[in-house]
Amino acid sequence: MAEKVVKVGLLGFGTVGTGVVRIVQGHQDDLVKQTGLGIEVHKILVKDKEKSRSINGLDNKITSDPYDIINDPDVDVIVEVIGGIHPTKEYILDALEQGKHIVTANKDLMALHGAEILAKAEEKGCDVFYEASVAGGIPILRALVEGFSSDRITKMMGIVNGTTNYIMTKMSQEGADYADVLKEAQALGYAEADPTSDVEGFDAARKMAILTTLGFRVPLKLDEVDVKGISSVSKEDIAYGKKLGYVIKLLGLARRDEDEVEVSVQPTMVHKDHPLASVNGVFNAVYVHGEAVGETMFYGPGAGELPTATAVVSDLVTIVKNMKLGVNGRGMVAPYKEKKLKDDSKKLSKYFLRLIVADKRGVLAQITQLLANKNISLDQVLQQPYNGGQQAEIIMVTHVAAKSDMNDVLLFLKDMDFITEIKSCYRVEGGE
Ligand SMILES: NC(=O)C1=CN([C@@H]2O[C@H](COP(=O)(O)OP(=O)(O)OC[C@H]3O[C@@H](n4cnc5c(N)ncnc54)[C@H](OP(=O)(O)O)[C@@H]3O)[C@@H](O)[C@H]2O)C=CC1
Ligand SMILES: N[C@@H](CC=O)C(=O)O
Numbered sequence: 001m002a003e004k005v006v007k008v009g010l011l012g013f014g015t016v017g018t019g020v021v022r023i024v025q026g027h028q029d030d031l032v033k034q035t036g037l038g039i040e041v042h043k044i045l046v047k048d049k050e051k052s053r054s055i056n057g058l059d060n061k062i063t064s065d066p067y068d069i070i071n072d073p074d075v076d077v078i079v080e081v082i083g084g085i086h087p088t089k090e091y092i093l094d095a096l097e098q099g100k101h102i103v104t105a106n107k108d109l110m111a112l113h114g115a116e117i118l119a120k121a122e123e124k125g126c127d128v129f130y131e132a133s134v135a136g137g138i139p140i141l142r143a144l145v146e147g148f149s150s151d152r153i154t155k156m157m158g159i160v161n162g163t164t165n166y167i168m169t170k171m172s173q174e175g176a177d178y179a180d181v182l183k184e185a186q187a188l189g190y191a192e193a194d195p196t197s198d199v200e201g202f203d204a205a206r207k208m209a210i211l212t213t214l215g216f217r218v219p220l221k222l223d224e225v226d227v228k229g230i231s232s233v234s235k236e237d238i239a240y241g242k243k244l245g246y247v248i249k250l251l252g253l254a255r256r257d258e259d260e261v262e263v264s265v266q267p268t269m270v271h272k273d274h275p276l277a278s279v280n281g282v283f284n285a286v287y288v289h290g291e292a293v294g295e296t297m298f299y300g301p302g303a304g305e306l307p308t309a310t311a312v313v314s315d316l317v318t319i320v321k322n323m324k325l326g327v328n329g330r331g332m333v334a335p336y337k338e339k340k341l342k343d344d345s346k347k348l349s350k351y352f353l354r355l356i357v358a359d360k361r362g363v364l365a366q367i368t369q370l371l372a373n374k375n376i377s378l379d380q381v382l383q384q385p386y387n388g389g390q391q392a393e394i395i396m397v398t399h400v401a402a403k404s405d406m407n408d409v410l411l412f413l414k415d416m417d418f419i420t421e422i423k424s425c426y427r428v429e430g431g432e
């Protein structure tokens with residue numbers, strides 16, 4: 001029997017909220033053994049009280065008045081699983097004002113307003129944990145903050161959006177078009193009716209902003225992440241990538257060199273031998289390189305009722321353990337490193353380039369000369385007839401180049417009369 005019961009105010013009873021109730025109820029014995037305290041979902045906030053719920057017997061706990069929970073002196077911890085910025089931000093700040101600890105799964109809120117929320121928590125001596133906000137059930141934030149606290153992380157790469165990874169995987173495995181796979185993903189409920197946030201990379205950017213702030217301990221802002229989505233990735237890019245040994249993934253990259261950082265989300269050619277290349281379907285993975293530890297990778301479900309709820313309830317357990325020890329509000333480390341962002345001349349990577357050119361003598365030589373002028377050399381080249389042989393399609397993978405140099409080359413190429421079209425240009429990872 002637990003000596004005391006910690007009372008939770010659950011804001012939101014949708015996919016994740018339902019999972020939280022199931023885990024708190026179903027794993028109660030284990031939770032008590034680990035914390036010495038019981039955990040009870042005391043009240044639940046919903047928007048529509050009339051909606052039927054998949055868990056019965058909780059009607060007396062359900063309310064549609066947030067302040068019935070936020071102002072309840074019996075509630076120790078607020079679990080926010082509503083989503084969005086407003087009114088959740090106000091609910092969380094008001095709950096902190098009342099001295100309540102917070103667990104949230106809300107990446108939008110934490111990526112945009114995390115600093116303000118954490119500052120308020122520090123002022124009030126409260127805990128705020130948000131493990132579910134990045135890569136759902138994978139305990140990656142805990143790994144960065146605790147597991148790697150003794151190391152200096154130099155690089156993180158994440159497949160942190162399940163919807164786009166599903167689309168890229170299907171396009172790659174079936175040679176299908178982007179638009180057809182997107183429709184199928186929507187029918188299966190993986191992609192939303194308005195898929196913009198996922199397919200244009202904004203969801204992944206929010207997660208990379210959170211990973212960077214925690215992993216590099218720098219106060220990164222969301223608009224400092226370079227973002228490009230997958231809507232322009234063609235099945236031809238995927239097929240040529242495959243021929244040269246690569247798969248395309250929507251990849252988040254956070255890299256630190258000599259205390260300067262770069263953070264981006266973009267479709268990237270990942271070499272087939274890199275561990276991230278085999279992360280398929282809706283699965284997520286985060287690759288972390290530390291100066292001391294070397295290479296590590298975390299893999300698992302990035303969403304879903306129970307996987308996401310495990311992350312939420314584990315945060316809850318941490319708060320309950322802190323309550324028992326009387327150390328709430330002391331476990332968080334605010335970003336303490338100065339942020340220096342790299343300019344494009346320091347962003348280094350290999351590139352994949354696909355061009356349609358006039359099929360004339362000397363064209364390839366002129367292209368390689370343009371690249372050489374910017375110190376860019378080639379790793380692989382493939383040439384195919386295009387448009388019945390009237391033109392040629394040239395696909396190349398460069399050696400490592402600066403982003404500024406590659407941008408200059410693209411500008412030069414645009415002006416060349418022998419270039420019909422620059423079809424695509426992608427960053428390349430792995431295959432060294
Ligand atoms: N679903 C997933 O797999 C994952 C979700 N997350 C994050 O978890 C959070 C919740 O997601 P999810 O469970 O999928 O969302 P759902 O849409 O399934 O559930 C949202 C819940 O919030 C309630 N709600 C919505 N607006 C209000 C409001 N203004 N006032 C009171 N209650 C409100 C809804 O009430 P009602 O039931 O009455 O409509 C519903 O119960 C989001 O931040 C999301 O990004 C993170 C990782 C994975
Ligand atoms: N839309 C997200 C869900 C979790 O955050 C995804 O596709 O990964």
Ligand code: NA
Pocket residue numbers: 131132133134135136137138139140141311
């Ligand atoms: Na997580």
